[in-house]
Each structure stands twice: as C-alpha cells, then as structure tokens.
Amino acid sequence: MKSPAITAFGEILYDVYPDGKRLGGAPFNFIYHVWKLSGKGILISSVGDDENGKEILNFLKSAGFNTDYIYIDKEHPTGTVNVELDANGIPRFTISPECSYDFLRLEANAKKLLEDETDLLYFGTLAQRSSASRNTLEEIFKIGSLKFFCDLNLRHDFFSKPLVEKSLEVSDVIKLNEEELLKVKSMFGYKGTEKDVIELLSREFDIDLICVTKGAEGALIFDGKDFDNYKSSPRKVVDTVGAGDAFSAILCIGYLKRIDIGKINRIANDFAADICGIEGAIPAGDQLYNKYRNKITEQ
Known part of the structure; x- marks a missing residue:
C-alpha cells in the first residue's frame, strides 16, 4: 500500500529548557x-523573521524536510515555550503569546497542496487560540476531500466548548489524554464510565477512531466497535516531551493504512515509550525510525 499523504497545520517553535x-x-x-516513518509529511506553519526562525529553517532544509509551506512572518516572532521538568520528567509549559503561528493564512500553494495532494490533515488546539489561525483552519475544514485528525490538547485556557465541539464535528480521528477526556465529559455533561464517554463521542460526532492515552499506563483505542487497551513494558524515562506526538504519528499512519487497532496500539505505545528515553521530542539519528518504519510496513 502506498504511503499516505499527511499534512499538519499549526505551530513549530522552540522548547526552551534551562x-x-x-x-x-x-x-x-x-x-x-x-x-521519517513514511517518507511523506508536510507542515503548514510560520516562523518569525528572526534568529530562531532562521535556525529552524536552516535545520529543516539541511535535514531534507520540505519547508515550502513554512512561511516567514515579518511582524511576529517565532514561537517559544519555556519547559520545566519535574523529578519524573513530566513537563510544565509556559507558552509565549502572539507568535508567528498565531497568524497563519491559507496561501495559494498550501490550498492546492490540501486539495490535490493530501489525504489527511492533522491539527490541534494551540494554533486555534488566535482568531486568525482559527479562521484559516475553518476555511480548510470546508475542503471536502480531506480526512481530519485532531490532537485535542486542552492546555491552559486556549480552548472553549465551541472550539472543542467544532474540532470533534470535523474529525475522523481524535487523540486525547485521560485528563482531557474528563474535561470533555464535564463540558458536554456526559455520564458513565470512561468507555461510555468514548462510545458517546464516537456516536454523537461520527468519529472513526478515538484514542485516550494514559501515560505510563498505556492507551485505550476505540474503532466504533471494539476497544483495545495496551501498556508498554517499562523503560527509563528521560523526559516525556513529545511522547503523545510520537503516539499520534503511528496512530495516524495506522489509521490510513487500515492496520488493526491492536497492532497500532502496540507499535504506538512502544514508539512513544522509546521517545521518552531521549532528550526532547525528536531523535538525533534515524536508528529509532528504522526500527519502527519496518514495524508499520509489515502487514
């Protein structure tokens, strides 16, 4: 099966550690x-016309990553997030306001990419904290040929019930964590167990795949009919930054390739656990990617 064409919309930034x-x-x-896993992947984003922005674009170009859809914003700075880790490697984030990714527009080349060359668009909630990027995303939602994957990051006060409701309405796949599921349960007045709430969301919003991540306790996936629960074997944790994003990558590829949810859950959990064993969210080399690339292509 050919590699799915996946595009992501939203922030690229620097996580600033001590x-x-x-x-x-x-x-x-x-x-x-x-x-890295599929050979395809495009980001629609923006960096500032500053030193951080130049560094980011230079790194991506040297890595061979397509930067044609990462625009330079001459008015707003490249995004930054201050990261503090506790004794268990769990991060606390302080997110800078009014960054370049808050002012994303749908440029002509990006619209063509989405209409003609993309199977699925990934989006989250942080880039929707501003009306400019949120309006652009709502314009993208009208493209009928796309599937949508939403990582429902309900952090700080960068979300509202209407924003969450719209994100659920358009999405084919949703990923959220246990705490976020409780927020959604309270927001919509749902009753019952965790599985009851997941089934309600699946039916009410016609969602193909819902995944609830549970940190060290693994993840629960529901495909509209069946649940799968899986927990990876323990590994040494350096920091957990980016573990959920690693999980999402496998989940998304597996969904588009129609891989069994049990297999998706195992591979995604193991990949996320391995990412927790490195500093930061991105491996320095390709060794880890080579290991998991083979896993998701073995059908």
Whole structure:
C-alpha cells in the first residue's frame, strides 16, 4: 500500500529548557515523525523573521524536510515555550503569546497542496487560540476531500466548548489524554464510565477512531466497535516531551493504512515509550525510525 499523504497545520517553535532549546511544537513533532516513518509529511506553519526562525529553517532544509509551506512572518516572532521538568520528567509549559503561528493564512500553494495532494490533515488546539489561525483552519475544514485528525490538547485556557465541539464535528480521528477526556465529559455533561464517554463521542460526532492515552499506563483505542487497551513494558524515562506526538504519528499512519487497532496500539505505545528515553521530542539519528518504519510496513 502506498504511503499516505499527511499534512499538519499549526505551530513549530522552540522548547526552551534551562540548559538550552530544542525544536518542538506538537504539529511539527508529529509530522516530522510521519515524514521519517513514511517518507511523506508536510507542515503548514510560520516562523518569525528572526534568529530562531532562521535556525529552524536552516535545520529543516539541511535535514531534507520540505519547508515550502513554512512561511516567514515579518511582524511576529517565532514561537517559544519555556519547559520545566519535574523529578519524573513530566513537563510544565509556559507558552509565549502572539507568535508567528498565531497568524497563519491559507496561501495559494498550501490550498492546492490540501486539495490535490493530501489525504489527511492533522491539527490541534494551540494554533486555534488566535482568531486568525482559527479562521484559516475553518476555511480548510470546508475542503471536502480531506480526512481530519485532531490532537485535542486542552492546555491552559486556549480552548472553549465551541472550539472543542467544532474540532470533534470535523474529525475522523481524535487523540486525547485521560485528563482531557474528563474535561470533555464535564463540558458536554456526559455520564458513565470512561468507555461510555468514548462510545458517546464516537456516536454523537461520527468519529472513526478515538484514542485516550494514559501515560505510563498505556492507551485505550476505540474503532466504533471494539476497544483495545495496551501498556508498554517499562523503560527509563528521560523526559516525556513529545511522547503523545510520537503516539499520534503511528496512530495516524495506522489509521490510513487500515492496520488493526491492536497492532497500532502496540507499535504506538512502544514508539512513544522509546521517545521518552531521549532528550526532547525528536531523535538525533534515524536508528529509532528504522526500527519502527519496518514495524508499520509489515502487514
């Protein structure tokens, strides 16, 4: 089966740690993994006309990643997030306001890419905190040929019930964590167990695949008929930044390739666990990608 053509929309930024900065942003982390694993992956985003922006574009070009849809914003800075890790490697984020990714427009080449060369669009909630990027995304939602994958990152106060409702309405695949599922349950007044809420979401919003990640306890996937629960064997945790994005990459590829949810869950959990064993969200070399590329192509 040919590799699916996946495009991500949203932030690329620097995660700033006490000892330095690392490239990040959930849509970027996700699509970088997709690109390394499948050979295809495009990001629609923006960087500032500043030193951080130049560094990011130079790195991506040297890696061979397509930067044609990462635009230079001359008015707003490249995004940054201050990251503090607790004793267990769990991050706390402080997100800078009014960054370049808050002002994304649908340029003509990006619209053509989405209409003619994309099977699925990934999006999250952070890039929707601003009306400019949110309006652009709503324009993209009208493209009838696309499937949509939403990573429902309900962080800080960068979301509202209407935003969540719209994201659920358009999406074919949803990924969220246990805490976010509880927020959605409360937001919509749902009753019952975790599985009850997942089934309600699946029916009410006609969602093909719902995944709830549980950190070290693994993940639960529902495909409209069956549930699959899987937990990886323990590994040494360096930091958990980007683990969910790694999981999303496998989940998305597996969904488009129609891989059994049990297999998707195993591979995605194992990949996310291995990402927790490195510093930052992106592996320095291709060894890890080679291991998982083979796993998702073995049918």
